[in-house]
Amino acid sequence: MKANKVRLLLVEDEDSLGYLLSEYLGMKGFKVTWVKDGEEALTEMGKSIFDLAILDVMMPKMDGFALAERMRLNTVDLPFLFLTARSLKVDVLKGFSLGAVDYLKKPIDEEELVARIHAILSRLVPKDSQESGTYFKIGQYEFDGKNQKLIFKGDFRTLTTRETELLKILASNENNLCTHKDILLQLWGVNDYFNRKSLNVFITRLRNYLKADNNVKIENLHGKGFILRVKE
Amino acid sequence: MKANKVRLLLVEDEDSLGYLLSEYLGMKGFKVTWVKDGEEALTEMGKSIFDLAILDVMMPKMDGFALAERMRLNTVDLPFLFLTARSLKVDVLKGFSLGAVDYLKKPIDEEELVARIHAILSRLVPKDSQESGTYFKIGQYEFDGKNQKLIFKGDFRTLTTRETELLKILASNENNLCTHKDILLQLWGVNDYFNRKSLNVFITRLRNYLKADNNVKIENLHGKGFILRVKE
DNA sequence: CAAAAAGATTAATGAAAGATTAAGACGGGT
DNA sequence: ACCCGTCTTAATCTTTCATTAATCTTTTTG
Secondary structure, eight states: OOSOOOEEEEEOOOHHHHHHHHHHHHHTTOEEEEESSHHHHHHHHHHSOOSEEEEESOOSSSOHHHHHHHHHHTTOOOOEEEEESOOOHHHHHHHHHTTOSEEEESSOOHHHHHHHHHHHHHHSOOOOOOOOOSEEEETTEEEETTTTEEEETTEEEEOOHHHHHHHHHHHTTTTSEEEHHHHHHHHTSOOOHHHHHHHHHHHHHHHHHTTTSTTEEEEEETTTEEEEEEOO | OOSSOOEEEEEOOOHHHHHHHHHHHHHTTOEEEEESSHHHHHHHHHHSOOSEEEEESOOSSSOHHHHHHHHHHTTOOOOEEEEESOOOHHHHHHHHHTTOSEEEESSOOHHHHHHHHHHHHHHHSOOSSSOTTTEEEETTEEEETTTTEEEETTEEEEOOHHHHHHHHHHHTTTTSEEEHHHHHHHHTSOOOHHHHHHHHHHHHHHHHHTTTSTTEEEEEETTTEEEEEEOO
């Protein structure tokens, strides 16, 4: 899984610059996804994982600043830098206050851009790997992830691998949102329509297994994901 | 943010700029140590701990690049950025290849420098307690943005996506005006008649949810926007 | 004070997301 | 090759929620 190419999301409406940069960065060994507006960018962020986003500030529809703000609201935790012709001081400051890791003024020097990307990536804290335990208490249930057993008052049921993996994710984030995206990427590695449907089936199964304790619920956050809710 | 001050090591031979920067940065809440050449810098690094070094490139005796190289040889693991009048591309690239986290061209804008320092530090320091920026206290309410929960005296209500996004904006600007324009751009990316109508609907909803504490109000500034007002 | 603009409130609608159940596909073990 | 347990796809039904609409109230301005 690791040792892979660095994945960049380039958001640039201008054809010429977008083409130039995506080609150049591709040549330099990055995996580049180029989209032309903020909406597309958000969609793309929902579909796959990126290491860094490069946002043009001046774009029709949604500008780079608005996009950064929406990323924050959607708790998309993706580092980003701005690329812009607007070098007004107030813009630079706004860029950083939105959480940018860098702010580059046009005209862009491609080599400098690459150097800066590397500087940024080398300093990034690696994402917390889900090093979760294997044994959980879920309300009156006990869940032995290693042996795939769900125990209730002495009785137990053996879960399948998928059921186990899913319950592990939910249980290690008890009472906290697990997004579709995270679950799907962790279980299937891909976030598409069919896997999403599959996920629903497994959720139904788990709900069924967990119904004996009605302080335990798998709730849905519409459009976001699931929460394993344990009252008290 | 952080309890103790951030410690900066400023290496700058020029008196005027050095004085200006160390004063300004000190005023901005940093603990600044100002030395005038590379030798002194290395001594200082041996004596105390710093969070970030700011190196001028052009200095007599040992220039910034040479200093960075010596730091590497001495395995001094201190992030540094360059400050320089030499904006030649080859210099910029050399700066980054030496491991710089940033490279600023003179003339330096002090505010931008501060913004960049903060951007760098926030990347270096592991994110403080996962839920930064998504958890709010609103009067007697607690608002958990990540899980879209609005909590009042132990009980909670789950908000929808839009309700959550809107409340996040208002809450992060408590007692300050959020203009229509800003809200609309952040929530929809577009500022038109219909979204504005939509916004009103959501404001009504939030008002309804927040009415249990009458020190909390969403006020309207006619023609301007909304304010989440929290008395006391 | 009257007209117009902006805002507030409540309700209706429809598309998208989710839930559930069943049927098909796949693969290891015998 | 044929079970059997498991995962995936399909089909169908239900719920959710953003948006639009309709109506009423407040504020501004001349």
